Amino acid sequence: MTENLVDDITQSASLTLPDGQRADLPIVVGTEGERAIDISKLRAQTGYITLDDGYTNTGSCQSAITYIDGEAGILRYRGYPIEDIAKHCSFIEAAQLVIWGELPSPDQRSHFSDILTENSALPEDFRRHFAAFPPHAHPMSIMSALINALQSYDLPGLTIDSDEEFERVSATLMSKVRTIAAASYKSSIGEPIIYPRYDLRYVENFLHMMFSRPYRNFVPTAEATRALNLFLILHADHEQNCSTSTVRMVASGQANLYASVAAGVCALWGSLHGGANQAVIEMLDLILESGMSTKEYIAKVKDRSSGIKLMGFGHRVYRNFDPRSRILKDACDDLLNALNIDDPRLNIARELEEVALADDYFVSRRLYPNVDFYSGTILTALGIPPEMFTVIFAIGRTAGWIANWKEIHDNPASRIYRPRQIYVGPPQREWMNRFQREKATSQEFRVPDELRSDGGVVA
Numbered sequence: 263m264t265e266n267l268v269d270d271i272t273q274s275a276s277l278t279l280p281d282g283q284r285a286d287l288p289i290v291v292g293t294e295g296e297r298a299i300d301i302s303k304l305r306a307q308t309g310y311i312t313l314d315d316g317y318t319n320t321g322s323c324q325s326a327i328t329y330i331d332g333e334a335g336i337l338r339y340r341g342y343p344i345e346d347i348a349k350h351c352s353f354i355e356a357a358q359l360v361i362w363g364e365l366p367s368p369d370q371r372s373h374f375s376d377i378l379t380e381n382s383a384l385p386e387d388f389r390r391h392f393a394a395f396p397p398h399a400h401p402m403s404i405m406s407a408l409i410n411a412l413q414s415y416d417l418p419g420l421t422i423d424s425d426e427e428f429e430r431v432s433a434t435l436m437s438k439v440r441t442i443a444a445a446s447y448k449s450s451i452g453e454p455i456i457y458p459r460y461d462l463r464y465v466e467n468f469l470h471m472m473f474s475r476p477y478r479n480f481v482p483t484a485e486a487t488r489a490l491n492l493f494l495i496l497h498a499d500h501e502q503n504c505s506t507s508t509v510r511m512v513a514s515g516q517a518n519l520y521a522s523v524a525a526g527v528c529a530l531w532g533s534l535h536g537g538a539n540q541a542v543i544e545m546l547d548l549i550l551e552s553g554m555s556t557k558e559y560i561a562k563v564k565d566r567s568s569g570i571k572l573m574g575f576g577h578r579v580y581r582n583f584d585p586r587s588r589i590l591k592d593a594c595d596d597l598l599n600a601l602n603i604d605d606p607r608l609n610i611a612r613e614l615e616e617v618a619l620a621d622d623y624f625v626s627r628r629l630y631p632n633v634d635f636y637s638g639t640i641l642t643a644l645g646i647p648p649e650m651f652t653v654i655f656a657i658g659r660t661a662g663w664i665a666n667w668k669e670i671h672d673n674p675a676s677r678i679y680r681p682r683q684i685y686v687g688p689p690q691r692e693w694m695n696r697f698q699r700e701k702a703t704s705q706e707f708r709v710p711d712e713l714r715s716d717g718g719v720v721a
């Protein structure tokens with residue numbers, strides 16, 4: 263239940279409009295003192311709507327899942343600082359915290375673990391879907407399509423009417439998203455799909471399905487497992503970003519959990535959102551292969567006509583630092599040292615960061631490394647190819663999407679998301695039949711005879 267999480271509405275703001283109307287608008291205060299003007303009755307009272315292209319200043323909901331203070335670089339899941347969660351939790355514990363609001367008891371942890379394991383394999387006839395995709399299909403395209411297809415294999419999952427059913431569907435989705443992700447990779451490289459194992463934990467099982475072959479078992483190192491756990495924890499939720507808002511939008515129309523999450527995967531794909539980690543590695547490769555210096559690359563970024571961005575920099579919400587990037591930067595150093603990898607891309611990333619943070623272009627716009635700046639280097643060290651980066655982001659974010667879907671589903675006061683717009687197209691026009699339209703068009707473009715110097719030929 264999320265309606266009026268904080269109902270201490272003691273103040274209001276008054277708005278005076280050009281036509282002299284006055285609206286008194288309640289102020290809503292969040293747990294951490296964030297303030298919003300509640301404009302939900304504004305149109306009914308005055309006929310006006312608010313306009314906020316890109317939603318930079320719009321709260322779309324009240325939510326009890328994640329708290330971010332972009333100015334102070336704070337990220338908390340259900341009240342716990344991300345730094346503590348990253349230090350003490352496995353990804354599955356973090357996911358349970360995000361979805362159910364509390365850290366799991368030992369019983370809850372082992373019960374959820376059991377149903378994850380029980381649901382990890384794909385139905386046998388489901389596996390043929392992978393063969394229907396052309397070779398080298400992007401794993402994000404396979405994943406979004408097959409999460410949606412999964413619903414057809416879980417017809418009871420269409421309606422969720424008990425806590426037990428929600429837990430079962432959540433576990434099925436979280437477990438199979440991981441299996442689908444690994445299978446998408448295997449099918450995109452033309453290798454046989456590997457079955458999950460009952461004796462492996464969530465992250466190890468994923469690495470097994472990614473890298474084992476029918477004739478050779480892959481055993482991930484403890485460092486690799488830890489780094490991937492960390493990556494998934496840091497991506498588990500992030501408030502009302504593009505894909506989570508998409509999930510909530512789809513859920514608000516009462517679409518089932520699978521369909522809503524599949525929509526989230528599509529939204530995540532874009533290079534300004536989840537696709538940025540792949541774009542960072544492509545940028546580092548480009549710098550490396552072209553022999554360009556980092557200063558030269560930064561100069562290109564600053565030249566606005568180039569249309570080039572420093573990928574992995576900037577964030578809509580974090581304006582001083584992204585706490586996730588700090589954790590990942592340290593983890594990246596640790597992992598590369600432990601695996602004894604000397605990746606020249608990491609040196610370029612470090613140099614880019616140094617040059618950018620000393621440059622007024624970035625400082626004045628408050629652009630800092632975001633979570634994607636170092637995550638690609640970590641995933642590369644784990645042997646994961648760039649086209650899988652966003653897929654792995656999606657595995658982590660599935661926890662947050664499920665939690666956000668649940669907030670909509672459990673809230674009896676929830677309404678379908680339906681923003682309004684300001685129409686800027688043509689005003690009302692007089693209807694013409696085809697003949698009239700053609701005549702009007704030819705008159706419109708007819709060059710007057712006295713101006714024609716070409717003897718009547720118009721190119």
Ligand SMILES: CC(C)(COP(=O)(O)OP(=O)(O)OC[C@H]1O[C@@H](n2cnc3c(N)ncnc32)[C@H](O)[C@@H]1OP(=O)(O)O)[C@@H](O)C(=O)NCCC(=O)NCCS
Pocket residue numbers: 533534535538563570571572573574575576577578579627629632633634
């Ligand atoms: C994340 C991002 C989409 C946020 O966008 P936003 O909040 O709409 O910010 P804006 O695009 O309005 O950026 C403000 C200014 O900084 C510039 N800017 C933002 N990110 C930049 C980047 N990565 N490189 C160069 N310039 C950048 C913008 O061009 C704009 O400049 P202007 O004021 O002179 O027009 C944007 O910073 C970006 O594209 N970053 C690179 C992609 C990325 O790493 N995405 C992952 C996010 S976790």
